[in-house]
Amino acid sequence: MKRSILELARVVRSKNAGPYELTLDIIFRDAGIYRQIRDGSQIDRALIAGLYGIQEDAVENIIYFDPALAVKIVLPRRIVSGSAGDTDVYGAQQHAPLLNIELDFQGG
Numbered sequence: 001m002k003r004s005i006l007e008l009a010r011v012v013r014s015k016n017a018g019p020y021e022l023t024l025d026i027i028f029r030d031a032g033i034y035r036q037i038r039d040g041s042q043i044d045r046a047l048i049a050g051l052y053g054i055q056e057d058a059v060e061n062i063i064y065f066d067p068a069l070a071v072k073i074v075l076p077r078r079i080v081s082g083s084a085g086d087t088d089v090y091g092a093q094q095h096a097p098l099l100n101i102e103l104d105f106q107g108g
Helices: 033-038 045-052 094-102
Strands: 002-004 009-016 021-028 061-065 071-078 102-104
Touching: 002 033, 009 071, 009 094, 021 033, 033 071
Parallel strands: none
Antiparallel strands: 002 102, 009 021, 021 071, 061 071
């Protein structure tokens, strides 16, 4: 059954990882949800590239971090933080596309 990321995660956020990169974090509600998503490799480069309108090879890294029940995604910033035209100097508003994710989840 497809479930919204908003049902499965307790935190969905973004922030700068320096002036040239963004980090996207999804922290899941519990270990069962996290393991099912991790083991199914549902959050992958193709999904993230599609959401952000970039090439798959531009997704720099996707890291599943077991102790935090989280997945961390690293992307290049389209505009260097703080430069002319940057409307989000902290990168804190870049997680919005993640809110559209629906994942296969079998559980309560």
